[in-house]
Amino acid sequence: EAGVTQFPSHSVIEKGQTVTLRCDPISGHDNLYWYRRVMGKEIKFLLHFVKESKQDESGMPNNRFLAERTGGTYSTLKVQPAELEDSGVYFCASSQDLGLSEQYFGPGTRLTVT
Amino acid sequence: QKEVEQDPGPLSVPEGAIVSLNCTYSNSAFQYFMWYRQYSRKGPELLMYTYSSGNKEDGRFTAQVDKSSKYISLFIRDSQPSDSATYLCAMLTSGTYKYIFGTGTRLKVLA
Numbered sequence: 292e293a294g295v296t297q298f299p300s301h302s303v304i305e306k307g308q309t310v311t312l313r314c315d316p317i318s319g320h321d322n323l324y325w326y327r328r329v330m331g332k333e334i335k336f337l338l339h340f341v342k343e344s345k346q347d348e349s350g351m352p353n354n355r356f357l358a359e360r361t362g363g364t365y366s367t368l369k370v371q372p373a374e375l376e377d378s379g380v381y382f383c384a385s386s387q388d389l390g391l392s393e394q395y396f397g398p399g400t401r402l403t404v405t
Numbered sequence: 406q407k408e409v410e411q412d413p414g415p416l417s418v419p420e421g422a423i424v425s426l427n428c429t430y431s432n433s434a435f436q437y438f439m440w441y442r443q444y445s446r447k448g449p450e451l452l453m454y455t456y457s458s459g460n461k462e463d464g465r466f467t468a469q470v471d472k473s474s475k476y477i478s479l480f481i482r483d484s485q486p487s488d489s490a491t492y493l494c495a496m497l498t499s500g501t502y503k504y505i506f507g508t509g510t511r512l513k514v515l516a
Contacts (some may be wrong), residue, residue, distance in 0.1 A: 295448070322502065333409070334449070334493065334506040347503060382448055386502070394504065396441075396448030 293317070295397035297383050303403045309371040312400045316365070316385030323366050324386075324394060325358060326350075329379040337381075340366060373404045408432050411494055411507030420516050424481040428494035428507045431475065435505070437497040438470050440479045442490045443509065449493055453479070484514045 296315045304310050316323045325337040337356070338348040342363035351358070355374070360366040370377050380401050384394040411428045418424055426440075437456045441449035453468040455461045461468045469478040481488055491509040 324502070324504075326504070326506075331508075333407070333411075333508045334504075336503040336505075339502055347501075350503070384448075393451050393454075394502075396450065398446065398448045 295383055295385050295395050297381075297397040297400050299400060300398065301401045301403070303405065304373055305405055306375055307372045309369065310373055310402060312368045312370075312381050312383075312402070314366045314368070314383030314397060316383070317387075317395055320385035320387050320395075321363070322386040322388075322392070322394075323360060324384040325366070325368055326382040326384065326396075327379050328382065328399075329376075334382065337368075370402075373402075375404050378402055378404045406431060408505050409494060409496060409507045412510055413508050415511040415513055417513045417515060418484055420484060420486060420514055422484050422514070424484050424488070424512060424514075426479040426481075426492050426494075426510050426512070428477050429475055430477075430496060432496075432498070432505075433472075433475065434498040435496040436499045438468070438477050439495040439497075439504070440466075440468055441493040441495060441506075443493060444490045452492075484512075486514050486516045489513045 298313045323340040328334045336350040339346045340360045357369045380399040382399045384396045386392040386394045409430045439454040440452045443449040458472045465482045467480040493509040494507040495504040
């Protein structure tokens with residue numbers, strides 16, 4: 292069974308540019324999560340989808356971040372325009388059930404904004 | 406104050422040593438406690454989870470939760486060089502799916 296995949300693995304962009312990160316969850320997993328780790332800090336929750344619906348987006352830092360999950364399959368996270376403080380590793384995770392269900396993490400996308 | 410505190414290390418131990426990794430937390434509503442292992446350039450992978458005070462064992466790994474002290478531990482017996490990784494504690498309150506992570510402790514087991 293394929294795990295959670297993320298693309299690209301690394302992205303370097305200039306301040307003010309736009310970047311789109313993609314996450315493909317494990318097939319059949321209705322729940323999809325985005326997290327972010329800024330250098331030296333802990334991994335922090337950004338948002339949670341159940342199928343195509345945003346269940347909880349309380350962790351999204353501001354309106355420069357837009358997450359979508361059309362059709363309830365893969366998800367994209369767009370940052371527009373990117374700022375220096377957006378640099379970090381963006382993780383996607385998916386889980387099968389609601390309730391306490393293991394979240395399987397992807398390898399992350401390392402975003403560097405210069 | 407952070408909700409979850411974890412010493413970032415690094416922690417270096419010789420092969421075969423017993424390793425103790427710890428997290429403290431301030432939110433008494435946390436009910437589920439997880440330990441994740443993360444190798445370099447990889448995503449975190451779940452090692453163990455527990456939801457009650459006490460010990461839970463899985464092979465060389467033992468997770469311990471003390472809710473009265475708001476303190477959790479992960480013990481690794483007979484540590485191996487392949488255990489070298491960053492270990493993250495994560496916690497959940499009932500009815501939410503938003504993991505609250507510690508910063509992670511970097512462990513290096515020397516051959």
